Amino acid sequence: MKMNVSWKLLSCFAALTTIASGCQSQTSPPPTEASANVEVDGHDHDEHEHGDGGESDVALAMAELSPEDRKxxxxxxxCAVMNTSLLGSxxxxxxxxxxxxxxxxxCAGCKSKALKNPDETLATVTKLKAENGRSKE
Incomplete structure (x- = not known):
């Protein structure tokens, strides 16, 4: 009986030691910028060159469009899909x-989703244009 209690105590101690040391060595790394850029829809923007999104980068990218398209x-x-992604960034x-x-x-990654859900895409664009118009006033 005494040996059975000792064995149980030793087993509990071993289990607690294993759990405690295992928790310390197997902690998840903090989220990286890369993992933060994976969107709910599975679209990962880490494959693209984002630049710093500064005004000069955006202006250069937008200058590649025709005057009508730029307007x-x-x-x-x-973006009509990733509506927090500034066009030209x-x-x-x-x-x-x-x-x-x-x-x-x-980007090209957003193209298929925009075309897959045309009504949602158009509603998003309408909302974005309305919000952008309000911010200028």
Whole structure:
């Protein structure tokens, strides 16, 4: 009986030691910038060159568009899919035709999602243009 209690105590001590040392050695690393850029829809922007998104980078990227397209893209301001991604912050925005309307996305990765959900995309663009118009007033 005494040996059975000792064995249980030793087993509990060993288990606690293993758990305590295992917890210290197997902690998850803090989230990196790369893991923070994976969006809920699975679109990972780490494969793209983002630059610092400074005004000069955006201006250079937007200058690659025709004057008419640049005016449309500036009115939209953000990607129709990743609506926190400033158009021109990665490269020249891509122009899409969604149900006959011009829509801009930040990268090729967003193109398929924008075309897959045209009504949602157009609603997002309408909202972005309205918000951008309000911010200028």
């Amino acid at each position: 449309e893209a500036e009115a939209q301001k953000f 990665m490269d020249a925005p891509l122009k899409l035709d969604v149900k006959g309307q011009p829509v801009f996305v930040c």
